[in-house]
Amino acid sequence: MSETEKRKQYKLNVGKIEEGFVIDHIHPGRAMKIYNDLGLDKLDCSVAIITNAFSMKMGKKDMIKVEMPLREYDLDTIAFLDHRATVDIIKDGEIIERPHLELPKTITNVIKCHNPRCITSIEQELDHVFYLTDPERGTYRCKYCETEWVNQNTRK
Amino acid sequence: MVRSILSPLDFSVEELDQLMDLADDIIRDPAKYAHTCDGRILATLFYEPSTRTRLSFEAAMLRLGGKCLGFHSADSSSATKGETVADTIRVASCFADIAAMRHPKEGAPLVAASKSTIPVINAGDGGHQHPTQTFTDLLTIRSLKGHLDNLTIGMCGDLKFGRTVHSLIRALVRYANVKFVFISPKELKLPSYIRDDLLIQNNIAFREVTKLEDVLPSLDILYMTRVQKERFFNEEDYVRLKDFYILDKKKMNLASPDMLVLHPLPRVNEISTEIDDDPRAVYFKQVKYGMYVRMALILTLLNIKPE
Numbered sequence: 042m043s044e045t046e047k048r049k050q051y052k053l054n055v056g057k058i059e060e061g062f063v064i065d066h067i068h069p070g071r072a073m074k075i076y077n078d079l080g081l082d083k084l085d086c087s088v089a090i091i092t093n094a095f096s097m098k099m100g101k102k103d104m105i106k107v108e109m110p111l112r113e114y115d116l117d118t119i120a121f122l123d124h125r126a127t128v129d130i131i132k133d134g135e136i137i138e139r140p141h142l143e144l145p146k147t148i149t150n151v152i153k154c155h156n157p158r159c160i161t162s163i164e165q166e167l168d169h170v171f172y173l174t175d176p177e178r179g180t181y182r183c184k185y186c187e188t189e190w191v192n193q194n195t196r197k
Numbered sequence: 198m199v200r201s202i203l204s205p206l207d208f209s210v211e212e213l214d215q216l217m218d219l220a221d222d223i224i225r226d227p228a229k230y231a232h233t234c235d236g237r238i239l240a241t242l243f244y245e246p247s248t249r250t251r252l253s254f255e256a257a258m259l260r261l262g263g264k265c266l267g268f269h270s271a272d273s274s275s276a277t278k279g280e281t282v283a284d285t286i287r288v289a290s291c292f293a294d295i296a297a298m299r300h301p302k303e304g305a306p307l308v309a310a311s312k313s314t315i316p317v318i319n320a321g322d323g324g325h326q327h328p329t330q331t332f333t334d335l336l337t338i339r340s341l342k343g344h345l346d347n348l349t350i351g352m353c354g355d356l357k358f359g360r361t362v363h364s365l366i367r368a369l370v371r372y373a374n375v376k377f378v379f380i381s382p383k384e385l386k387l388p389s390y391i392r393d394d395l396l397i398q399n400n401i402a403f404r405e406v407t408k409l410e411d412v413l414p415s416l417d418i419l420y421m422t423r424v425q426k427e428r429f430f431n432e433e434d435y436v437r438l439k440d441f442y443i444l445d446k447k448k449m450n451l452a453s454p455d456m457l458v459l460h461p462l463p464r465v466n467e468i469s470t471e472i473d474d475d476p477r478a479v480y481f482k483q484v485k486y487g488m489y490v491r492m493a494l495i496l497t498l499l500n501i502k503p504e
Contacts, residue, residue, distance in 0.1 A: 158301070158303050158324060159303050159304055160282065160300070160303060160304040160322075166281070184304070185305075186303030
């Protein structure tokens with residue numbers, strides 16, 4: 042089967058969105074995690090999740106289309122969960138911007154510190170803040186106890 | 198702006214030199230500093246028991262003419278009522294001019310410092326940081342050796358969990374031509390974030406061995422540590438490793454006549470009492486240096502200079 046035929050066969054008919062954003066080139070199987078961590082389940086707008094779509098570049102990929110303007114802090118969360126994904130910002134049905142994603146220097150309340158000796162384990166109102174300490178390995182450290190957290194989502 | 202000390206690396210090498218110069222001057226002329234903190238109060242907020250560190254802080258403040266207040270266990274503080282560290286420090290800030298905090302939870306002093314209007318000194322937070330112990334170790338070495346560079350430093354015992362060892366390594370790598378020899382059983386070797394991320398990445402010379410006798414003659418400093426029972430989940434492992442190294446007269450005969458033995462204390466069996474009178478055993482002198490360096494730290498953070 043030729044590439045064109047393959048694309049035709051796997052093409053999904055999800056309508057164009059007028060205003061919102063598309064997260065594309067998500068590592069296959071990771072879309073639901075991004076959906077949950079961005080809190081998209083709590084929104085009252087159209088959200089399309091496409092998993093295992095055909096990709097020339099990746100073989101398979103996931104995609105999420107959201108009919109709502111992108112909140113700035115969402116970019117950090119997306120980058121942290123899959124920094125090789127791409128984001129297209131759509132207005133009037135057209136792509137107006139494709140912001141560059143890179144591992145955020147600080148990540149707040151996305152992951153939790155699991156060190157039982159960390160102050161966050163007993164003081165519930167504290168934010169769980171992690172700093173990026175090694176961008177190559179995707180290593181983050183807890184702001185309070187410096188416990189290491191290796192980002193398994195980092196893809197070479 | 199209020200400055201707190203949470204990690205030994207909060208001071209640059211130059212600032213550390215100034216701190217130790219001040220400690221030296223206090224040792225030379227304590228009378229000059231006896232009233233520098235008249236009317237000032239140190240709050241010792243100790244959420245877990247500690248003998249040496251708390252007494253050292255209190256002695257330091259008293260010798261500067263100041264006074265101390267505080268609590269010595271979480272049971273005697275509002276923590277039992279559910280008060281947060283942030284609220285406790287806000288309250289303590291109303292009563293005291295400076296605070297020393299020990300807490301079993303790592304990062305608690307950082308939380309306190311972020312809400313405090315007075316300087317906060319981390320007096321030990323779990324297995325994380327204990328900066329005044331590191332300052333104590335550095336002042337002891339500098340005072341007795343005369344320098345912190347060009348030294349071969351042996352560290353022996355629990356190198357895996359020992360926070361004093363990790364902090365001291367981080368502080369010492371900033372000095373020129375410092376070599377390390379790490380002596381430990383394989384179960385208690387240095388963690389990779391010190392070995393790989395700090396030493397190898399910065400091209401610091403080091404060796405890892407298991408037998409103390411083999412390396413003793415080459416050392417300028419031997420830093421002994423206790424194998425801490427509370428760090429083990431398995432009693433069997435603790436029993437097997439706790440007496441792995443015992444420094445005694447026989448071993449001391451192998452060491453150079455100038456080698457110094459340091460220990461953060463308390464010791465259990467790792468240093469035999471038979472070497473306590475050896476002039477190279479300086480771990481009780483080290484305690485005294487600890488008080489002097491805390492005096493210097495209190496003065497520095499309160500920005501007080503003798504008249």
